[in-house]
Amino acid sequence: MKIAISLSLALLLPILAACQSKLPEEGSPDAKLYAERCGSCHKAYSPGSLTPAMWDAMMKSMDERIRKSGLPPLTPQQYKTILDYLSRNAE
Numbered sequence: 001m002k003i004a005i006s007l008s009l010a011l012l013l014p015i016l017a018a019c020q021s022k023l024p025e026e027g028s029p030d031a032k033l034y035a036e037r038c039g040s041c042h043k044a045y046s047p048g049s050l051t052p053a054m055w056d057a058m059m060k061s062m063d064e065r066i067r068k069s070g071l072p073p074l075t076p077q078q079y080k081t082i083l084d085y086l087s088r089n090a091e
Contacts, residue, residue, distance in 0.1 A: 030085040047089035
């Protein structure tokens, strides 16, 4: 299951990059946190590019990658804030 999710996400990332535009709620604390934490390693993808369920899977995958990379992990509050932001602005 994890392999299937990772493969799906890997295939989606180039598509999402092409869909990049201004982030919703630009300038809000939630959008800034998302752009800072997620956009520091790659483009901060448009929340409307995925469904809430897909963002949930993406966040789980990226949280695991962050931990393996040695970067500071998201705090539980940061994780919740970012996932809530992505979910409420999802397709």
